[in-house]
């Protein structure tokens with residue numbers, strides 16, 4: 205039976221200390237990330253358009269954090285760009301090191317909890333030229349970078365994310381071939397996936413032995429996966445697909461997680477149209493009637509609840525590290541946030557240990573191969589002037605953050 209969220213006029217209150225905020229990633233916001241593999245790829249014509257100065261967040265971070273604070277955020281997620289800290293193999297860039305110290309201090313000055321990712325899609329070009337994560341022997345470079353960065357900023361970061369969405373890295377770079385290194389090679393994809401899992405394990409163990417207090421985890425994307433077709437397979441296909449796309453990372457990395465980072469965006473569905481069974485038609489209709497984002501991603505709020513309940517078995521704190529919608533006109537975002545948060549609240553009521561909701565994203569930014577067109581921001585960016593304008597939905601979200609509750 206389909207689960208429904210209880211609606212009432214009362215407030216849905218979140219646990220004390222719940223973290224509210226937004227997430228970003230260096231290459232998508234900072235601008236001029238010139239030593240990365242992605243920058244080199246853009247130069248060769250990769251993706252819809254080059255990232256250029258992006259949102260110029262590299263220079264405007266204080267202003268942006270002040271806006272986040274004004275919007276009631278008490279947490280923020282960013283990534284520390286490896287290719288800035290180590291632009292050439294073994295050479296640490298002092299200016300970049302100082303820059304990120306200032307960035308992290310600025311967040312602390314705003315009294316925000318900080319999530320820092322160590323690998324969010326981009327790597328230094330020199331590392332990519334050595335074969336990146338295709339080669340097991342390269343893991344040592346990532347480990348060295350991670351140990352160095354944590355030694356620099358252990359006092360300023362609350363949660364370390366080793367890898368953001370290993371599956372997306374593999375799928376974009378090695379299966380679909382729409383991200384650098386733009387390959388389509390199933391066996392290489394498997395190798396990279398294994399090496400990413402191993403990298404997480406190696407880094408987790410190294411960090412925990414040097415910095416036992418550090419909270420270390422990874423971020424995995426858990427799309428909702430439904431199958432419509434042969435009813436006998438309806439219960440079978442989704443768990444298998446979920447295992448391949450998400451749970452397999454936890455199987456490969458075992459007990460090397462202090463917390464689970466969850467990114468949730470959309471519903472993927474599979475169907476066999478030739479099986480025109482009544483039940484299938486009804487379910488398909490329900491699915492097709494879902495609203496879609498500007499990227500055509502079906503908006504399915506219940507999916508965040510399904511993911512949370514599914515993750516409960518790992519008995520670890522769960523931090524929602526990304527959830528958002530491409531919506532240039534701000535038509536769907538308010539409802540999107542409210543609906544997803546109701547389902548998050550429902551999961552918490554059922555005993556799932558959820559501790560944060562970080563919206564993707566603070567401001568419009570560079571959406572990887574799609575370029576600047578998709579608008580995921582709580583804050584609109586005018587790329588000609590770099591002017592920031594707070595969207596209406598951001599104000600609704602701000603009220604939730606400030607009250608630690610949703611009022612229905």
Ligand code: BGC
Nearest residue numbers: 229368369372467526564571
């Ligand atoms: C990634 C972000 C990306 C977002 C929206 C997530 O998978 O971590 O970098 O912008 O999805 O596509």
